[in-house]
Amino acid sequence: MATKPIDSPIGAIAPGRVAAQRFTWQGAVRGEVFMTARTNWFMGEEHLDPAWSFGPEGERFEVEVTGDPSVRVSFRGLHPASIAEGLERNRGIVATAMHCVNAIPYVCRATPGIKTYLDLPLVAGRGALGLR
């Protein structure tokens, strides 16, 4: 129970102040939601009112396609193991950087213009230096 300000990387946060935010973006067809993108950004899962949580699977990215059949994929490993690790070298930031780096050879070989995932061939990473 928070009886006094709780410490966070942005300083002490007093009870009653915002500690978790959920942002949602949606596109619909004739008013029925077809696609939902959402971020759940919480300062931990304790002391929250309403009592939001990440659920038993914890921090992750999740992709779900509802159809025939419905498919759900959970991405683990893109979150740091601790707050200290995240502030030093955040795995989500590293993944963002690698997604850019790994695209470069394919982009350099592409025809001119703005090119999306739908235009470029499959982008892959590369094996570690010692394995070549």
Added chain:
Amino acid sequence: MTYRIIQWATGGVGRAAIQGIVNHPELELVGCRVYSKKKAGRDAGEIAGTHALGVAATSDVDALLALDADCVLYSPLMADAAELERILRSGKNVVTPLGWLYPWRGTDFAALEVACHAARVTLHGTGIHPGGITERFPLMISALSGSVTHVRAEEFSDIRTYAAVEVVRDIMLFGKTPEEAARSPMVSFLSGGFFQSIDMVAAELCVTLDPEKRSAATRSRWRRSR
């Protein structure tokens, strides 16, 4: 074939990108754009925490644009479309995590598309969320399914691990009252990217979306003591 790369900015993404470029068999770092006097002149590898690379970081944009390079990895804190256009017109491909995922509804895409064709180069926007989780992976996974009625991409993150404390405090307005935080520009700031991702998924799945998209923010507070 080795491609010659300029890393534009050395924040969290830029430093990790330099590490990635160094370890990539087809890439070589040849230039590095920095924004602070403190970093200018330092070795890019030293800034990124790798071994010395013999590439001095610089804030001299003209000198960087004059370099013979194949691609710029453009990752400053905020994108500058005019600067991006200059980079493209200097004959360099650009990969960026700052937008242009599916920019056909945007206001700046026409000028950038023209610049790409004039200089015979390519611009590619990517990232993680948006820029991967939000559209690339949903599109791939949808190939296993038919009669799709809903697509969801969702992130569950402890924001205390995000090192950009200014963004968390001054833009997302964590730590403020709910009334103050409701004035955060964060949702609309991010809408451009997320709505592009939604447009990309819908278009490829042959779904015609209503013209109006929705965004919303809900908040939870530290629980008050009794």
